[in-house]
Amino acid sequence: MTTRLSLNAISKAYGKADNQMVVLHDISFSLNAGEFLAIEGPSGSGKSTLLNICGLIDHATHGDYYLNGAAVSQLNSSERCACRRREIGFIFQRHQLIPAMTVYDNIAYPLQLNNVKAKQIKHDVAQLLTAMGLEHRCNHLPYQLSGGERQRVGIARALIKRPQLVVADEPSASLDHRHAQAGLQLMRELNQTYGASFLIASHDPLVINHCDRKLTLLDGYLVDPA
Amino acid sequence: MNWPLIALRNILRDGTRVISTLLIIAIGLTALLVGSGFMLSTYDSLQEITMRTEGHLIVIDDTPDPLLGGSHQQLSLSNWQTIRESLWDDDRVLRVLPRARFEGVVSKGNRSAVFFGSGVDPKEEFRVHGPFLRTTGVLDPWLTSSQRAEVMLGAQLARTLDATSGDLLTLRTVRSNGESAETIVRLAGLYQNGTPAIDNHTLMVALSTSSALMGSDNVSQLSIYLDKKEESAALQRSLQETIDGVIVQSWQQRATLYHKVKSLYDRIFGVMAIIILTVVFLAITNIISLAIYQRRSEIATLSALGTRPPQIYANFILEALIISIAAAMLGMLLAYAISHAINLAEIMMPAPPGKTEGYPIFIYISWPHYLVTSLVLVVVVILASLLSACRAAKINIARAIS
Ligand SMILES: Nc1ncnc2c1ncn2[C@@H]1O[C@H](COP(=O)(O)OP(=O)(O)OP(=O)(O)O)[C@@H](O)[C@H]1O
Ligand SMILES: [Mg+2]
Numbered sequence: 203m204t205t206r207l208s209l210n211a212i213s214k215a216y217g218k219a220d221n222q223m224v225v226l227h228d229i230s231f232s233l234n235a236g237e238f239l240a241i242e243g244p245s246g247s248g249k250s251t252l253l254n255i256c257g258l259i260d261h262a263t264h265g266d267y268y269l270n271g272a273a274v275s276q277l278n279s280s281e282r283c284a285c286r287r288r289e290i291g292f293i294f295q296r297h298q299l300i301p302a303m304t305v306y307d308n309i310a311y312p313l314q315l316n317n318v319k320a321k322q323i324k325h326d327v328a329q330l331l332t333a334m335g336l337e338h339r340c341n342h343l344p345y346q347l348s349g350g351e352r353q354r355v356g357i358a359r360a361l362i363k364r365p366q367l368v369v370a371d372e373p374s375a376s377l378d379h380r381h382a383q384a385g386l387q388l389m390r391e392l393n394q395t396y397g398a399s400f401l402i403a404s405h406d407p408l409v410i411n412h413c414d415r416k417l418t419l420l421d422g423y424l425v426d427p428a
Numbered sequence: 429m430n431w432p433l434i435a436l437r438n439i440l441r442d443g444t445r446v447i448s449t450l451l452i453i454a455i456g457l458t459a460l461l462v463g464s465g466f467m468l469s470t471y472d473s474l475q476e477i478t479m480r481t482e483g484h485l486i487v488i489d490d491t492p493d494p495l496l497g498g499s500h501q502q503l504s505l506s507n508w509q510t511i512r513e514s515l516w517d518d519d520r521v522l523r524v525l526p527r528a529r530f531e532g533v534v535s536k537g538n539r540s541a542v543f544f545g546s547g548v549d550p551k552e553e554f555r556v557h558g559p560f561l562r563t564t565g566v567l568d569p570w571l572t573s574s575q576r577a578e579v580m581l582g583a584q585l586a587r588t589l590d591a592t593s594g595d596l597l598t599l600r601t602v603r604s605n606g607e608s609a610e611t612i613v614r615l616a617g618l619y620q621n622g623t624p625a626i627d628n629h630t631l632m633v634a635l636s637t638s639s640a641l642m643g644s645d646n647v648s649q650l651s652i653y654l655d656k657k658e659e660s661a662a663l664q665r666s667l668q669e670t671i672d673g674v675i676v677q678s679w680q681q682r683a684t685l686y687h688k689v690k691s692l693y694d695r696i697f698g699v700m701a702i703i704i705l706t707v708v709f710l711a712i713t714n715i716i717s718l719a720i721y722q723r724r725s726e727i728a729t730l731s732a733l734g735t736r737p738p739q740i741y742a743n744f745i746l747e748a749l750i751i752s753i754a755a756a757m758l759g760m761l762l763a764y765a766i767s768h769a770i771n772l773a774e775i776m777m778p779a780p781p782g783k784t785e786g787y788p789i790f791i792y793i794s795w796p797h798y799l800v801t802s803l804v805l806v807v808v809v810i811l812a813s814l815l816s817a818c819r820a821a822k823i824n825i826a827r828a829i830s
Binding site: 254 | 429430434435437438441725726728729730731732733734735736737825826829830
C-alpha cells in the first residue's frame, strides 16, 4: 500500500527563544492512500496546527513532511501553492467561504484554478450541489446561508477537484446528523472511486467511528491509543 | 467566473470605504482639471493677444543697423508693397498689415509727452485686435480723411495731454538723416488694452501720415494674419525661402510675455499636480491597505486554495479600477460644473503684473484633456493599489484563518 503522507518528528513552536511555546512535540505518523484517519483531542491540543502543517498552509518548526514521497517541507512558497492547488482539499474549521462569490462560484473555484473546462465545471458542480442538497442555493451568497449550509459548501469546495488528500478540520461541527452522514458518504465515495486519503480532526463520534484509524493529540503530544 | 461582478460585490460590501475613496479621487481630479483648465485658457488668451497684436508671421528686413547695436532699423523694410501683393493670392493669408514705427514728442498747447508711434493701415488695423484693444470716442471716419491727418492715442496718453476727440495735436520727430520734422494731426479717438506701456505712451496714425512725417515709404514690419494659426510654421518656411533680404518670424518668437507666463504657470501647476497626485496616491495606499487587512482571512483562504499571488492582486486592482473609473466620471462632471459656473459668473481676476485691469477668469473645458488627465489619475490609483496588494501576498495564511 502506498503512503500518501508521512510526518517525521514534526514539531511546532510559537514565539522567540526564551518565550517559546511549543504546541506540537515530535509528531510522527503516516497516512496510506485511501485511508481515513481521525485526529481527536481536547480543544487547544494542537489539532488545527497539525492539520495546517499537513495542508501546507503552515510551516513546521522542525521535522520532515513527505507528501506522495516528496519532501514538501523543503518547497518554496510558489511550489507549496501549486501543491495545495492540485493535490490538497482543505475543509476549514470555520467554513471560510469567499463572501463575494455565490455558492456555485465558491464550489467551482478550485476547478477553475486548475484550468478545468467550463463544461466539465458546470457538470461537476451541479452534481455535487445535488449530492449536498444545495441545488436551490446555488446563486446565493454565503451570508444568505445557515451555518450548516455554509459548512456543506465548504465541504463541496474541498471535494470538487477530487484531491488525493483531504484535510478536514471539524467538518461536522455545525452539521446535523443527516447532513453529517451525507458529507461522510461523499467522502467515502471519493475515497473509493479515486483513492483519496482523509485526515480529519473531530470530536464527533459519528465521524471518528467512520474512520479507519484514529490518533489522539494531548497538549501537542501524540498519545498511543493503547 | 464573473470577476467584475465579484469585484463589484466587494466594493458594495464596504460603503464608507468606497465613498471616501471615490471622493478623494474625484476631488483630486476636479482640482487638476479646473487648475489646468485655467492654465490652458490663460495660455490661449496670451497666445491670442500676441497673434492679434503681432500677426501670425512677421516680416522684417534682415540687415541689422550697426548704430542700433545689432538690432533692426526702425524703417528698413523697403519692398513691402511687393511682398504684400505677392501674398494676396494665397488662400491661407487673411490680411497683411504694414507697420512703421517712429518716435517723438506729441504736444497740445503747453503740454507735451514722448510717444512711440505706429503708422498703420487705417482701414484694417483695428479689425485684428478684437477684444484686446478697445477703442473709445472714435470720430467717424477716423484716420481715413484725406484732407486732414488724424491720430489715435493711447487713452492714458490723451489724459496726460488733456486731449479729447477733435483736438489738434502736434507730432515732432527726427528723421533718420537728422532733420527734424513736424505735422499737425486731429485726435480721432482713443484706444486702450490695460497695458500701461501701450496706454501711456503709444499713438497710431495712417501710414500715409507717418511716411510724410518721416520722409520715407519704408515700414518696420509686415504683420501677416492667417486663416488658421496651425499653418504658420509651413508658411513661415516657404516665405523665408522665396523672399530675399528679409527675416520671417513666427508669433512665438515675439511672444515674450506668453513664454514667461507659461514657464511660471507650468512650474506652479506642475508642483500642484505632483502634490495632488501624491495625496491621492497615499490616500489610496492607505485605504487599500486597510481593506486588505480587513479581508486578510479571505485572502488567506484564496491562497490556501492555491490561488497564485498575482491573481490575488488582480482582484484588488480590478476593484480599484472600477472605483477609480467611477470617481473619474464624477470628477469630470464636478470639474465641468465648476468650470462652467465660474465661466458664467465672470469672476474678475486681479490685474496681473504689467497690466492695469483685471480680466474675467475663464476655464478651459475640453474632453480630450479631461480624459487624458483622468487616465493619469487612474494609473496613479492602480499603482497605489498594486503597491498595497503586493503586501497582501505575504500574508501568514494559518494566522489569518484562525
Ligand atoms: N499564533 C499563535 N501564537 C501562539 N500560540 C498559538 C498560535 N496559534 C495557536 N496557538 C496555540 O497553539 C495551541 C494549539 O492550537 P490549535 O488551534 O491547534 O488547537 P485545536 O486543537 O485545533 O483546538 P480547537 O479544538 O479549539 O480548535 C493552542 O494552545 C493555541 O493557544
Ligand atoms: Mg482547531
